[in-house]
Amino acid sequence: MLNLKQIEKTFYKGTPDEKRAIDNVSLTLEEGDFVTVIGSNGAGKSTLLNLIAGVLFPDQGLMAVDDLNMTYLPEHKRSKWIGRVFQDPMAGTAPHMTIEENLALALGRTKKRGLGRGVSSSRKKEFKKLLQDMNVNLHDRLTTQVGLLSGGERQALSLLMATFTEPRILLLDEHTAALDPARAEHITSITRDVVDQHQLTTLMVTHDMEQALSLGNRLIMMDEGKIIFHADAEEKKKLTVADLLEAFQKARGKSLADDKTLLQK
Numbered sequence: 183m184l185n186l187k188q189i190e191k192t193f194y195k196g197t198p199d200e201k202r203a204i205d206n207v208s209l210t211l212e213e214g215d216f217v218t219v220i221g222s223n224g225a226g227k228s229t230l231l232n233l234i235a236g237v238l239f240p241d242q243g244l245m246a247v248d249d250l251n252m253t254y255l256p257e258h259k260r261s262k263w264i265g266r267v268f269q270d271p272m273a274g275t276a277p278h279m280t281i282e283e284n285l286a287l288a289l290g291r292t293k294k295r296g297l298g299r300g301v302s303s304s305r306k307k308e309f310k311k312l313l314q315d316m317n318v319n320l321h322d323r324l325t326t327q328v329g330l331l332s333g334g335e336r337q338a339l340s341l342l343m344a345t346f347t348e349p350r351i352l353l354l355d356e357h358t359a360a361l362d363p364a365r366a367e368h369i370t371s372i373t374r375d376v377v378d379q380h381q382l383t384t385l386m387v388t389h390d391m392e393q394a395l396s397l398g399n400r401l402i403m404m405d406e407g408k409i410i411f412h413a414d415a416e417e418k419k420k421l422t423v424a425d426l427l428e429a430f431q432k433a434r435g436k437s438l439a440d441d442k443t444l445l446q447k
């Protein structure tokens with residue numbers, strides 16, 4: 183359903199700063215796949231998500247969803263198929279608007295015409311129920327400005343906004359990394375629930391190897407713009423952090439032991 187074929191992306195081409203961020207990457211996600219993506223700093227993980235979201239276009243290669251070629255489709259035109267949650271709790275929501283207005287906007291993105299800020303009473307009920315189901319204590323705060331919420335609450339809301347419209351692809355870009363461990367754990371558990379509930383096809387970047395192992399059915403490891411390791415569903419069930427470190431060492435001839443970011447919890 184998501185098809186990336188021989189994708190290449192180089193920044194500052196032809197200059198001394200030239201950087202090949204994505205180097206001949208091919209990846210296929212089947213319906214309902216949940217792929218976790220790990221890799222060292224600068225490996226190309228965020229660039230990969232940006233290419234899928236249409237924030238960036240590749241120099242070469244093809245990106246398709248359901249056989250629809252989206253390689254050069256602008257971000258706003260593919261946003262109805264793609265939900266995304268960022269690392270920064272401030273990103274992805276409108277801070278000066280209320281919770282219900284933000285949810286109405288998210289809904290509007292998937293319709294041909296936006297719904298605007300107005301929220302009908304039946305819509306309010308629907309939003310309240312969705313928030314109640316998430317168990318984040320936001321259901322009685324529909325008219326609270328989003329800028330007043332804590333980081334964890336905003337990430338929960340962002341996750342809801344990115345998923346309740348059932349996008350074809352969900353992109354999670356280190357969405358728990360800026361939270362304290364308890365909140366990160368809570369958002370991880372909500373993530374598992376919403377992805378299961380809607381059977382979403384998901385790609386999640388994380389620096390937390392335990393999280394990469396505990397979520398999803400497949401795992402890829404990137405380094406220097408390439409996918410250097412891939413575990414399918416059966417392999418992933420048996421994987422340990424030690425296996426991942428060994429796989430990196432084997433593929434790259436160097437150790438990940440110095441990469442504090444990748445080893446952080």
Ligand SMILES: Nc1ncnc2c1ncn2[C@@H]1O[C@H](COP(=O)(O)OP(=O)(O)OP(=O)(O)O)[C@@H](O)[C@H]1O
Pocket residue numbers: 193194201202203221222223224225226227228229230
């Ligand atoms: N917009 C850009 N302009 C120029 N160079 C970029 C841009 N975005 C990314 N890069 C470079 O491309 C390479 C890959 O970056 P990317 O952010 O995709 O890595 P990453 O795996 O997400 O890293 P991290 O884990 O540190 O966030 C890096 O060398 C980065 O400096």
